[in-house]
Amino acid sequence: MPRRYAVAGTGSRAREYVRAIFQDHPADAELVALLDPNPGRLAFHQQYVEELGGPALPQYGADDLERMVKEQSVDRVIVTSPDYTHAAVVSRILRAGADVIVEKPLTIDAEGTRQIAAAMAESGKSVVVTFNYRYSPRNSALRQLIADGSIGTVTSVEFQWVLDTRHGADYFRRWHREKKNSGGLLVHKASHHFDLVNWWIASEPARVFASGALSFYGDQNAAARGLGPRPPRGTVDNPGNDPWLLDLRASDDNRRLYYESEQYDGYLRDQDVFNPGITIEDNLAVIAEYANGARLSYSLNAHSPWEGYKVAVNGTEGRAELAVVERAAVIDAHIDPSYPAGNLITGDIRSDGEHLVLQKHWTAAVEVEIPQAAGGHGGGDRLLYADLFQGPGDDPLARAADINDGIRAVAVGIAANQSLITGQPVTVADLNLG
Numbered sequence: 001m002p003r004r005y006a007v008a009g010t011g012s013r014a015r016e017y018v019r020a021i022f023q024d025h026p027a028d029a030e031l032v033a034l035l036d037p038n039p040g041r042l043a044f045h046q047q048y049v050e051e052l053g054g055p056a057l058p059q060y061g062a063d064d065l066e067r068m069v070k071e072q073s074v075d076r077v078i079v080t081s082p083d084y085t086h087a088a089v090v091s092r093i094l095r096a097g098a099d100v101i102v103e104k105p106l107t108i109d110a111e112g113t114r115q116i117a118a119a120m121a122e123s124g125k126s127v128v129v130t131f132n133y134r135y136s137p138r139n140s141a142l143r144q145l146i147a148d149g150s151i152g153t154v155t156s157v158e159f160q161w162v163l164d165t166r167h168g169a170d171y172f173r174r175w176h177r178e179k180k181n182s183g184g185l186l187v188h189k190a191s192h193h194f195d196l197v198n199w200w201i202a203s204e205p206a207r208v209f210a211s212g213a214l215s216f217y218g219d220q221n222a223a224a225r226g227l228g229p230r231p232p233r234g235t236v237d238n239p240g241n242d243p244w245l246l247d248l249r250a251s252d253d254n255r256r257l258y259y260e261s262e263q264y265d266g267y268l269r270d271q272d273v274f275n276p277g278i279t280i281e282d283n284l285a286v287i288a289e290y291a292n293g294a295r296l297s298y299s300l301n302a303h304s305p306w307e308g309y310k311v312a313v314n315g316t317e318g319r320a321e322l323a324v325v326e327r328a329a330v331i332d333a334h335i336d337p338s339y340p341a342g343n344l345i346t347g348d349i350r351s352d353g354e355h356l357v358l359q360k361h362w363t364a365a366v367e368v369e370i371p372q373a374a375g376g377h378g379g380g381d382r383l384l385y386a387d388l389f390q391g392p393g394d395d396p397l398a399r400a401a402d403i404n405d406g407i408r409a410v411a412v413g414i415a416a417n418q419s420l421i422t423g424q425p426v427t428v429a430d431l432n433l434g
Contacts (some may be wrong), residue, residue, distance in 0.1 A: 002026070006033040006074045006098075007214035008065065008089055009081030010041040013103060013258060015048060017078050022052035024382070025389040033070045036081075037062040040261025044253075065089065069096040078102055083188055084181045087112030089128065091119035099126045101388055105191040106406030108183030110414055111432045113407050117434030120403060123286065128388065129406035131195045134399040135380035135387075137371040138354045142313070142322050143397055145201050145368060150358055151315030152202045156356060159298045161309040161410035163194055163334075165243070168282070168302035172273040173234070173246060177280060178402045179417075184280040186210065187413035189299055193309075195401065195409035196289075200313065203292040204408045209425040210416035216303040222274035234270035243330075246270045288414050305329060306350055322366075325350045355415045407433050 005021065007014050021029045029051065034057050036042050042059045049057060060068040061235040066075065077093045079086060079102040087107040090100050094116075106129050107113055120127055135137055146154060163171075171189070175181045181190040198204060215221065224229065234245035248259035248270050258269035271277075282302040289295055307327040312318045328350040359365035383399075392400040401409075411433055 002028055002030040003075040004032045004073055005029050005076050005078060006035060006072060006082050007031065007036045007045070007078045007086075008093070008164040009079060009082065010034055010036040010038070010045045011080060011082075012253070013366070014045060014078070014080040015082065017050065017385075018045060018048060019041075020382075020389070022049070022054055023380070024385060025107060028389040031057065032074060033058045033060060033068050035060040035062070035065065035068055038261050038264045038267075040264055041257055044256045044261075052199035057365075065092045066096040066244045069098045072372075074098045079103060082175055082181060083108050083183060087115045090116050094119040094125045094127070097123070097125065099128075101128045101130060102406070103130050103173055104195070104406070105129075105183065105410045106403070107186050107410065108187050108414075109179075110433055113410065113414075114432065114434040116403065117407070127403040127406065129401045129403070129409070130388070131192065131199075131399075131401045131405065131409070132197055132380040133192050134401065137380075138322060138324060138356060139196055139200075139380075140399070141356050141368060141370050142311070142320060145282050145314060145320050145356070145358060146200055146315075147202075147271065147397075151313060151318030151320050151360070152319065154203075154292070154294045154313055154315050156294055156314045157197055157201065157296045157298075158314075159193060159296060159309070160311075161190070161199065161298075161300050162304035162307060163189070163300070163302045164304050164307035164327055164330050165308055166327070168304065169217070169244065169273050171280070171302065172282070173271050174269060177271065177278045179218055179279045182280065182411060183410070185282070185300060185302060186212070186284060186286070186416045187410055190284075190286075190298070191409040192412055193298065194412040195405060196209045196311075197288075197296055197298075198408050199398075201290065201292065201294050203290040203294060205288045205412045206291050207289040207425050207427050208286060208412055208415035208419055209288075210284065210419040212416075214278060214281050215283045217282050218275045218278045219274055227274060229304070230272050232272060232275060233254055233268055234272060239240040244273055250276055254303055258316045259313040281420070284416075286412065287409075288412055299346060301367040308350075316356065318363075321359075322355070323357075324352035324354045362391070 021031045076099040093100050229374050235248045239245045248254040284300045286298040308325040310323045328348045356368040356370055357365050358368050387400050415428050418426045
C-alpha cells in the first residue's frame with residue numbers, strides 16, 4: 001500500500017514533488033492533501049494535480065497542520081515552505097505523528113536545529129533532508145573517487161561556486177533577500193555545497209571563519225555605479241530594455257503562482273534587485289576546519305556572467321578536480337526560471353559541460369568518466385525522488401540525508417553568519433545545534 005503524503009508550502013518547488021508522485025511513483029506514494037496560507041497557490045497546485053490525473057484534494061491553511069495530519073491519516077509531509085518556517089512547521093508535524101521530508105536547508109539558525117532535534121526525539125518520527133546535489137552523477141563520481149582511496153587521506157578542499165545574473169540575481173528579488181527569512185546565501189544556497197563537502201570527505205565541520213559583503217546588488221551599490229532611479233518591482237508597463245526586471249506576467253506559472261496571488265498575502269516575487277532592504281551578502285568567503293583535520297576554502301559569487309562550480313580535493317596521494325559549467329552565459333531576455341537550465345552555447349569556450357580529473361603524484365592527469373543523466377540538478381532530482389518514495393536500499397555512497405546531515409550542512413553557514421558579525425572564528429560545538 002502506498003504511503004500517504006501531504007505537501008506543506010505550495011510554491012514553485014512543490015510542483016516537482018507533485019509531478020514525481022503522480023508521474024513516477026504512483027505505486028509508492030499517494031498525495032492526499034495540500035497546505036498553504038495562500039489560496040491562490042493552493043488553487044494552482046490543485047489544477048496541476050488534476051492535469052496529472054489526480055483527484056480534488058483537501059486543502060488546509062497554515063494553522064491546520066495537526067488537523068490535516070489527523071484527518072487525512074498522513075504518513076509523511078513534504079515541507080517546501082520558506083526557510084524561516086521550517087523549524088516550527090517540521091516540529092509541529094513530528095509532534096502530530098507524521099514523518100517529514102524537508103527541502104534544504106533544514107532550518108536557518110541554531111535555535112531552529114535545537115527545536116527540530118527536540119521534536120524528533122520526543123515524537124520518535126523521522127526527518128529526511130533533500131540534498132539533491134548528492135545524487136548528481138558528477139558529484140557521486142567524486143565521492144566514489146575519494147572513498148576508493150584514489151587520492152589517499154584528504155588534507156584540504158578548494159571550492160568555488162558562481163551564480164549567474166539569472167539564477168543568482170533571483171535570490172535578491174524574493175523573500176531570500178532578507179537574512180531573517182533565509183539565513184542568507186551561506187545557509188539557503190551554500191548548505192547544498194557544505195553538505196557536499198561533508199559527504200565527500202566523510203567528516204564534519206569543527207571551526208569556521210567567514211568574510212562577506214553585499215557588493216553588487218542593493219540600492220547603495222546601484223547608486224555608486226550611477227544606475228539612477230529604478231522601479232520597485234519588475235512587473236511594470238514599459239520597462240524598457242532592462243535585463244534585471246522580472247515581469248511575472250511573462251510566465252503563466254509566475255503569473256498564477258505569484259502575481260495573481262499577491263491579493264492574499266502581499267508577497268512580491270519580483271522585487272528589484274537594486275532596491276533597499278536587502279540584508280544578505282552577494283560575495284562570500286569561508287575557511288572551515290574539519291574534525292578529520294581537513295581544511296576547506298570556499299567562495300561564492302552571486303553576480304557572475306556564467307554559472308557553475310570548481311572543486312579540488314587534495315590528498316596524501318594526489319588531487320581530484322571537478323569542473324562544472326551549468327550555464328555558459330546569460331545572453332537572452334529570459335531571466336526566469338530560478339534554477340539553472342544547463343544550456344551550453346556552441347563554440348563558447350566554457351561550453352564543455354563537466355570534467356572530473358584525477359592526478360596522482362608522479363603521474364599524468366587522467367579524466368574520470370562521469371555517467372550521463374537527465375533531469376534537474378545534474379540528473380540528481382529523479383534519483384532523489386526514487387530514494388524518497390521507494391527507499392534508498394543498499395547505497396554504498398550513502399546519499400540519503402537524515403537530520404544529522406541536515407544539521408552538519410547548516411552548521412557551516414550558521415557559524416559563518418556569526419563569524420560575519422564578530423569577525424572571529426566560530427567553534428561549531430559552541431553553537432549547541434542539538
